[in-house]
Amino acid sequence: MRYNIRQFTPSLLTIVALSLLLMPPAHATNWVGNDDGEFDVSGNPTYVGLLESFGGNMQWSSSPPNNIVSMQYNPDYWTSFWFQYFAHWFQTVIWSDQNGCGGFSIQVYSTTSGSLIWRADQGFSTCSTAFLANGATWFIREDMVSSTDRRINDVFFSIGSGSTTSSFTLYPSPNHWVWERSNLCWCGTDRGSTSFTTAWGTSNAYSNVNVNAISPPVTVSTAEDSNMPYDGFQGSGTTTMWQHFGWVPPPPPPGHCGFCPCTPSSTAGAVSVNSPKKTVEPYCN
């Protein structure tokens, strides 16, 4: 049998096509749960943060296995695979139970073996149900060593509502890991999926350099999931980009505007290339 490149090409293409078919497909559930759009930065950031501001109460009917929910700041899987230190996956998390007791966490996994490489945790200094109520803020910011060194020097965590706040800055050591493009997941924990019943708020992705919207990844990185919907990013290409999460609360009584600006254009300016099919309809007309 003669082997030559012409004869072999069809076989090679067949194998590659088969590989592509076996790759995880683009998710039909984009902009829900663990499949939110991603944010990247232009230039050399000194920090990249996620600030979640609640415009309504967060409640859930189930979140197996431990009835805990989490805000996950998840780096892109394949970007981590190719570019992160030893193909690690550097995840930062705030988690809470229904009493507002929880913690801050950095968890680093190997994308090749799936094993836990390193972690550090800190519990909230106080528990408060206000952490799950309208007006609460959840905050994770990853700070780099410098504008020319993208290694993550420290992670600032904060959860608060009104005068009750718990803040913690965690310094991983050794600090090998660099910042990679990421997304937000309002998720369960411990490989579970949360069924949120109410939630509403604004997620801000911000940095000292411009933040750019990217469509949801082909490969979802985290094992946790939920039914939390997200709308498209607004303000892409600026230093603060935002999206809504959750469901618009019921209309307020007449004469009150409630949780969103009283204009019919709150979704105007969404990034078309990344816009989800679902958009949050303004109700304050």
Place this chain on the structure above:
Amino acid sequence: MQRQGLVSLVLLVVAASLLVFAISGAASVNRRLGATTNYDRFGSNGIGSIGWQVPPNTVVSTSHISNKPIAGFIEATLNVFPYQVQGGTVLYLSLYLDGQLAAATKYDLSSSYETPASVIGTVEKGVAKFSNSMLGFTVSQFPLNTSFPAGTKVTLLSWVNNPIWVQIDSNSQTHSYETLGVASYSSLSSVKPEAGIIAPYVLSVGFESNAV
């Protein structure tokens, strides 16, 4: 012809590798990565708002016994209140397993923090209650080439050149030991964890690992 055959063979191997990679990669992703709330921690739990002003040029040694085998990695956290930190403050942390050096690191502390802690009430005997803001400085070793059995004594040595407010553990059954007047610091390859005198307070030191 032999060269073409070799090229084809290489291409075949590459394509097959891609196939295996795609399948294994796709299969592994959602099974493994994610946020877990169950973790193996021993020592102090890091919860509390009481701080002790550790004097400058003092080595403080705090040890705990692991209640499970230690594998994969070992990490220690020392919590500091961002309150009246002087510019030029340097903090050294050294981690020991059964008295043998595992890892060491150095931090240059800032004189200003975004959410500084504030004292609630008054300072008495070098101890104060603080608002809810802390800095967690870690030192760790990964990967650990060998696992260590339950019962391993894990020690954190800290040294700072200016006074800082460190979280204390009022419920601890162990002691911290201090050695005063150490003008400069370098990590020793081995230490006796109980060297020095018993410190007036126990530093809050938490350890994490990946138990087998």
